[in-house]
Amino acid sequence: MRTGLRVVVALVVVASVAVAILLWMRPGTLPAPTGAAAVAAAVSPTTQVINRGEYLARAGDCVACHTLPNGKPFAGGRPMPTPFGALYAPNITPDEETGIGAWTADEFYRMMHTGVSRDGSLMYPAMPFASYTKVTRDDSDAIYAYLMSVAPVKQPNRKHELRFPFNKRELLLGWRTLYFKEGEYKPDPAQNAEWNRGAYLVEGLGHCAMCHTAINALGGSSEAKAFEGGMIPNQNWYAPSLTSNREAGLGEWDIKDIVDLLQVGASMRATTYGPMAEVTYNSLQYMTDEDMRAMAVYLKTLPKRDAEAPPTSQARLVAPAVMETGRKLYASQCAMCHGMEGKGFPPAYPPLAGNQSITMASPVNSIRMVLNGGYAPGTKKNPRPHGMPPFNHILDDEEAAAVVTYIRVAWENSGTPVAPAQVNELRKMLPE
Amino acid sequence: MRTAVVVLALALAAAAQVRAQNDAVPSFKEVDSIEARVQGCVTCHGQSGQGTDNGYFPRIAGKPAGYLYNQLAAFRDGDRHYPPMNYLVAYLPDKYLHEIAEHFARLRPPFAAREKASADAATMARGKALVTAGDSGKGIPACIACHGAGLTGMEPGIPGLVGLRPTYIVAQLTRWRVGERHAAEPDCMKRVAIRLTDADITAVGAWLSQQDPPANPSPESSNLVRMPFACGSQR
Numbered sequence: 001m002r003t004g005l006r007v008v009v010a011l012v013v014v015a016s017v018a019v020a021i022l023l024w025m026r027p028g029t030l031p032a033p034t035g036a037a038a039v040a041a042a043v044s045p046t047t048q049v050i051n052r053g054e055y056l057a058r059a060g061d062c063v064a065c066h067t068l069p070n071g072k073p074f075a076g077g078r079p080m081p082t083p084f085g086a087l088y089a090p091n092i093t094p095d096e097e098t099g100i101g102a103w104t105a106d107e108f109y110r111m112m113h114t115g116v117s118r119d120g121s122l123m124y125p126a127m128p129f130a131s132y133t134k135v136t137r138d139d140s141d142a143i144y145a146y147l148m149s150v151a152p153v154k155q156p157n158r159k160h161e162l163r164f165p166f167n168k169r170e171l172l173l174g175w176r177t178l179y180f181k182e183g184e185y186k187p188d189p190a191q192n193a194e195w196n197r198g199a200y201l202v203e204g205l206g207h208c209a210m211c212h213t214a215i216n217a218l219g220g221s222s223e224a225k226a227f228e229g230g231m232i233p234n235q236n237w238y239a240p241s242l243t244s245n246r247e248a249g250l251g252e253w254d255i256k257d258i259v260d261l262l263q264v265g266a267s268m269r270a271t272t273y274g275p276m277a278e279v280t281y282n283s284l285q286y287m288t289d290e291d292m293r294a295m296a297v298y299l300k301t302l303p304k305r306d307a308e309a310p311p312t313s314q315a316r317l318v319a320p321a322v323m324e325t326g327r328k329l330y331a332s333q334c335a336m337c338h339g340m341e342g343k344g345f346p347p348a349y350p351p352l353a354g355n356q357s358i359t360m361a362s363p364v365n366s367i368r369m370v371l372n373g374g375y376a377p378g379t380k381k382n383p384r385p386h387g388m389p390p391f392n393h394i395l396d397d398e399e400a401a402a403v404v405t406y407i408r409v410a411w412e413n414s415g416t417p418v419a420p421a422q423v424n425e426l427r428k429m430l431p432e
Numbered sequence: 433m434r435t436a437v438v439v440l441a442l443a444l445a446a447a448a449q450v451r452a453q454n455d456a457v458p459s460f461k462e463v464d465s466i467e468a469r470v471q472g473c474v475t476c477h478g479q480s481g482q483g484t485d486n487g488y489f490p491r492i493a494g495k496p497a498g499y500l501y502n503q504l505a506a507f508r509d510g511d512r513h514y515p516p517m518n519y520l521v522a523y524l525p526d527k528y529l530h531e532i533a534e535h536f537a538r539l540r541p542p543f544a545a546r547e548k549a550s551a552d553a554a555t556m557a558r559g560k561a562l563v564t565a566g567d568s569g570k571g572i573p574a575c576i577a578c579h580g581a582g583l584t585g586m587e588p589g590i591p592g593l594v595g596l597r598p599t600y601i602v603a604q605l606t607r608w609r610v611g612e613r614h615a616a617e618p619d620c621m622k623r624v625a626i627r628l629t630d631a632d633i634t635a636v637g638a639w640l641s642q643q644d645p646p647a648n649p650s651p652e653s654s655n656l657v658r659m660p661f662a663c664g665s666q667r
Contacts, residue, residue: 069510281523336458337471345463372516375472377523384528387472389458390516393486394475 046145053146056139059291060132060205061283062147065089075099075153080126081234085162087126095152108144109137114182122172124160125179134185134204198298201291206283211239211275212248227302231364236429237274238362243305246414247360250300258296263287265377266347266385270357273374274365281377311361311416318409318417326406329399333391334407342411348386353411363418366404367426370395397423456484466535472520473532480541483595488603491595493539496651498588500533502616502665512613543595543645551638555631559639562632572627573660575636578620582646587654589616589665594645598637605633616664623661 043051057063066089068077076091094101100108100118107118115129116122123129135143165171185204187196202208214230229241229248240248250258253269260267265280272280284292331340338344342353352358358366368374375387395403397420404423408415455478460468473492478484481493492500506512508521508529521529549556561567563583566574576583578590585592593601607613608625615621628636654666 277523333457336460348463348468372519373472373475375520375522375524378525378528383525384469384531385524386463386469387520389472389475390520391475392516394456 049142049145050149053142053144055286056143056205057146058283058286059201060143060207061279062092062143064278064282066092072151072153072155074147074150075155077155077158082126083233084166085160087124087160087162088158090157091153091155092147093150093153094148095154098154098156099152100147101152103144105141105144109140112140112143113184115176115180122169122176124172125175128207128210130180131204131207131209133180133182134200136184139205194294195298195301197291198294198296201295202298206295208242212242228305231362232275235275236364236426237368238364239275240357240360240362240365242299243302245304245356246310247356249302249304249356250296251302251304253300255293255296255300258299259289259292260347262295263292263379264347264381265379266350266382268346269351270355271347271350271376273369273376277374277377280379285377285379285381310414315416316409316414318405322402322405322417323409325399326402326404327410329395329403330406330410333394334403337388342407342413347382352407353413358407359413359415361416363404363408363415363422364426366407367400367418367423370400370404371423371427392427397421397427455479455482466531470532470535477536478541480539481536482541483544485544488597488599490597490600491544492536493541494584494649494651495537495591496585496587496589497530497533497537499585499591499665500536501530502589504529504533540649543649547597547641549638549642551635555635556639556642558632559635559637562636563639570627572624575640577657577660578663580652582648582652583640583643584646584649585651586666587651589663590651592649592651593640594643594649596640598641601637601640602633605636606630609633616667618662618664620659620661620663
């Protein structure tokens, strides 16, 4: 019996060794690489560069401006209304005549890095070259390779319609002296690789400062006021400060909530609507979890700078009748989704209690949401978002002001009351 | 006794009023449901897509899913222009728009009471003639040739016309005629609209708005009739 067992064991061992040798000696059966390595090994170097360029072009959200709604990707023509007149984003498909087909990688990098076009003319800062200057040569080359690989579209560029004197490109020299600092991103050695990756993406391709830093009468954003927020010209949304914990400052947020807000479009603390929903839809939903995390890590460490003192208790006083109107309207129209205590059903319906975007100094976004409603962006991780209906046709100026006032001061929220005139002003503007 | 009847009638009227209002107020049972997801639609189109007492917003319940999807996609992509809708659906993916369309296409809420007729007899007669027989002299086919004998539309892309208010019908036909609204090529509705005068459009809207819904409000199947004009949205 014991001999039999020993024979069996020996046979099993011999067989195993034989199988192992066979497998090892069979040509072409190297151990299969896993994960990213598998993908990298499977595709040619050219493909890898183009793939990387496509990803980086997503991070830079090139498509948002360089594509007409429903138009051919990157063929340009989308109008960008500015306080100085309309600009039309150019065709950046590789068409030889009307696109950038004749550009070299050097010329493309010079444009990204310095804001100087192929013909030597200075570019309008609607192209975020003040941010893209931070992009590395390597990444610029990858984006170039990707753009060269898309289908060329013959579509001549539309002339800008800028008012005098803004139609004089020579004036841009002055703008550049004041507001443009050329230079690739320099990693901060005091911070780790993840933080530096986040900073590179936020300050560079992400060009977050284009909206989240206030733009002055000359169309410039001051570096000293970086990420302190401001109204987005011509869109009539307020881009909250990323440095103030009373606005969209993320100092007190969990990394997961920051990532969810930006990449998914909805988090346990807040939801994206309006222009930020567009950024999530076109760009951030495609970012890898690692890159999103890096951006969140960086954003969370932005220095805390409150531009204004918190509102005084005097400024927060609300007439009792207004409060009562607001409370009644809230109970009948809003509480179903946002709850009597303002806790919402996150991430489906955002909480209003303790929500910085409700209580921040500017009530513009809250008023717009009440008037126009809104859907969170439909993303890979949240393809069927919940939405809020418009109340434009249901609430008059007094009622809408009362309900916005109510949510800004109820549940220990620290906001200030809103006047009917502020509602009226936004009501006259079309939702964009 | 008479007092009791009056009180009861008043109570019923009040209840009906409350219901009419509540139909346009957010309400759902489960957060993770399509009903909860489409709350963004209810203040204009009602909880079941039946429309609201505001004259402009159309009834969307029971229209063919293909038609509803085409409209949602056109609003998203800017092919159909109405800023409040363009804004709401701007960042919603195709698959979700299909789901929303199929949801409202399945619903069969009761029809709202029709508005009081305000058109004169001649206008109503012209409207009836255009809807039921067309105007062969001007090359205008009857509405019912495509929108169904019961005016409930046809699968997959032709909307029902019953239960729509005249303001909405007049606005859409006018937009079509001036080229602001259009459908997939070949755009059959455009061929009809450019043959209509302002008076024709008013007449069609007036007569349509006085029609009672048929017992079966579902759209017709697409294999029953041959259409007078080729329509891109029926392909």
